[in-house]
Amino acid sequence: MEEKVNISIDFAGIRLGNPVFTASGTCGYADELSDFMDVSSLGGFITKSITAKPRQGNATPRIVETDSGMLNAIGWANIGLDAFVEEKLPALEKLSCAVFVNIAGETIDEYVAVAERLASSDAVAGLELNISCPNVELGGISFGTDPSQVAAVTSAVKNVVGDKILMVKLPPAVTDVSVIAQVAVDTGANALSLVNTFTAMVIDIETRKPILANATGGLSGPAIKPIAVYLVNKVYNEVTKSLGIPILGMGGIRTVSDAVEFIIAGASAVAVGTANFVEPGCAVKIIDGIKGYCASKNILNIKELVGSLEVN
């Protein structure tokens, strides 16, 4: 039965061998993971955030563990566009999975400059627009929480990406995520990824100071999974289902059943994030597990499972 199950998917016009990605910021530039997994066996790979110039990132501590989760405030530490194109893209081009580059910026012009250069690369299947990072002073979430800014940055980037997939990564902590999702889709997004991390804080009660040097950080890990499943389902029902726009669902996925939940909620594909830190390579196990789940439920094509939530 299992060999008959088709878990390949159509994702905004490209064919992916399976619906499992690794999430931006949790899998580096791919070379770091090569000792632990065959990155090519993924459906898709998403780089850490790339900015026009190299960024050193925030002071330490940059992370703190919480109950069933962690906060991070890395601050877009990355080697910058030029070094990324020269040093990292050639290796990414050799991967047989779809490669997405997460792009970030402090201004719309910066997003556009990064997007334009990357859109000309054959190695890149698409771009993930980071308008939801909670850990930088300028840019990031400040774009993603204001519908007019979402429209401005999405349409500006759309103009320069040609036929590459433009996936917009949504912030979870907004009054209505569907409003932001609708604006992103209306202004050019052909895929959505959600959720990014939730802005959060941990306090050291001895010093009465935040533990993170950045004071706040983004909460990720199993702690956020039920909220993420809910938000994916909400955006699926209210925005993407009728338009056929795929959702890349993420937030605390570390097991097969976590991934299946997101797909039932409406995600066409799923991304493994924080779990990569604990069990690098777990994404590959999830691919096999999804196939096994489908077989056990007599599902021959994974698309039957997408959005198959039955509400009482």
Place this chain on the structure above:
Amino acid sequence: MSEKCSAAKRGVYWATVCGNKQIGERFYRLGLEFSGAGAEAFAKIGAGQFAQLDLSETALPPADKIPDELADAAERKILLRRPFSFVDVTTKHNKTSVDILYCVIGPGSLRMTSLSAKDTVSVIGPLGNGFWVPDGKKTALLVSGGMGAGPLQHLAKILTADFRDINVTAFAGAKTVEELPFERQLDEISQQLGFWLREFARYGVESLVATDDGSSGFAGPVTDCLLEWLGKSDSACESMVIYSCGPEAMLARVAKIAKEKNIDCQVSMERRMACGIGICQSCAVECKTDRPGESIYKMCCTDGPVFNSKTIVFHS
């Protein structure tokens, strides 16, 4: 070891617990054994390299074994792996045994105390870059604070086995005698001969003890003990190398002494880290560049944890 010793083949390996001995109120020594690919990967691990242990599924010790001050921390469910360096590594019959010296300080190390023989633990490693031996050195000074004594014992073993023309002396500091992570100090006669600690004496390495409160050995910071020793030494500074591991404030003082006396110095840095393999970018260490006044962040896990002390920007 003249080059930085980097990990051979990093991977996720299962180890079997072969011992977990309490050696002080809060100190334990955990023995892990690898076979197969894990044995091969860890056989050549250098002093100062480390591994990430998954303790998330390890049970808490019984309530009456949990110290009052950790009762609150014990309630926390842990997610991330915990990084540890090694106090000893031995290979025998295609198996590699590694010992980890640890102090019970939070929910992870508390769980670790309940590991017992035959339990299995998932270990990612070997990770990072360990201590290295620059050319032309005749004297190695191992300076530790508290738990920093672990990897320096491993280093003492390697130096005395593979670099026999190097004289090794260890300095172990702590706030009080109770906070020295050693089983038992040697008797007075040995101490008079310069051998305070059995863990270093077993390699023929002289060792001195310093406690801030004077409860054992030199009364004062271990860095003052080092300074006093250097004052009496007639060795040429260029023939010496200092290896240090411990709290960052101590490392900063050691680095300052090394700079003033123009002695090569390597420090093992510690940072909160999530992955240990270079992807999370959590464990940033501020390092100087060749340009005056300029600094960049390097990763403790993949660029370190051992760095040349001259490159570190200390804030403490």
